[in-house]
Amino acid sequence: MRLTGLDLLFWAAGLAAHLLLLSVLLVRRRFRVFPIFTAFIISNIGRTAALLFVRLYGTKTGYFYTYWSLTALDVVLQLSVVYEMYSLTFRPLGRWAHDLRGAFVWLVAVSIALAAGLTWLATPDAHLWMQVVVIKGSFFSAACMSELFVGMLVLAVRSGLPWKTHVARISQGFGAYSVIDVLIEAGHSYFGVGRDTQAYTTLSHLRMSAYLVCVGYWIAMLWRNAPDSRKLSENLRGQLIQLQNIVDSDLEKLRARTR
């Protein structure tokens, strides 16, 4: 497939947006709080550069293997970003909130089952089995990601664990993009890559536009600082620790009574 001017424009815009976002993460020291998200952005930059290099100087086979290796890495990193956001929200005291463990298992199981069911229904029109795998795999991934981010919002609100400012912004961006991506990947599946690939290409450009908007949102939100907080005095800190110990002991006794 030949690259058009518009394809190259999206490619360049994606690279520039990621470089800008990485600068924000480094300059504002956000990489310390979000190491996996930063790794995801770095991998996107590397991926774009590597694919361009292989496309210009490599073979078709080389491009094929590079593309698939980096796509697999991208999926792993996306899931790792989900883990990072969950970890920053649901580990308020450095360990997973024990009352939510059952909910996590349900959420993951339902997300996978729903995404798998929807993917099974898809019947994309394609010449090669590999194209079917690409379309179905992308749809499955988009459905799972959208469910996990919406599920995260639901769990956070229902359990009373608030999102920290930047965690909320990254998750909202990812969540919104994933929901849009479900529609686009469903469109890819519906139109397929049979006789006419025009619809597939247009939808791909739409997806890239949505992602660029998402990256722009992250750049703006991560540049801003979270609201300032006051410093807790040593006296108050000591009293809080004492209070926490009393509460621990009280709850243990009350639990024992109901066993």
Add this chain to the structure above:
Amino acid sequence: MSIRTVYFIVTVAIFVLALVVIAVYYYRRSQKSAQKNWERLLKRLAVVDRSSIAEVALDIIDESGQRRKDEASAVLEPSEIWKLVGGLEGLEAMEANCAVLVDLAFYVQQWYPEALVVAEKLRLSAREIEWHVGRLKSAQQTGKLENAFTMYAQPAVATYYLMTRQVLALYEEGNLAMLAELRNAL
């Protein structure tokens, strides 16, 4: 267009619509929580009989929260507890107040992030009360409410009582101006 493709399109449309509706609903709920001010939080507190709550709780624990072991402890009869708490409705009011107590703790956390420890403890206590009330509701459905009431209601009341003490202690230690207002509400 095959029938399977029609199913696919319809299912994806329902799926995306459901995700958007759920996301918008919970996002609005989270925004409302974040924008709460002190007065709004206090208005959400349901009316409960404070002296009755203390009487039921102090039947099994002392003021410091330790379990009582003296002969005069745990003497309240199920019918007395039922009356003092205000039945299942009274417990449900306490359950609703638990959510407000957690929000109150988070309100303090806006200025002192270190208060997260207490807020998390309060959140877990609130979930525990929810669990107790859930058991009572199940018992009501199976007609075994009277027996279950002593087993679950009194610990729930004691937990609630401790929570109110924790929140007051938190505000007291923070020297926050709204302490007197909170004392009246709780």
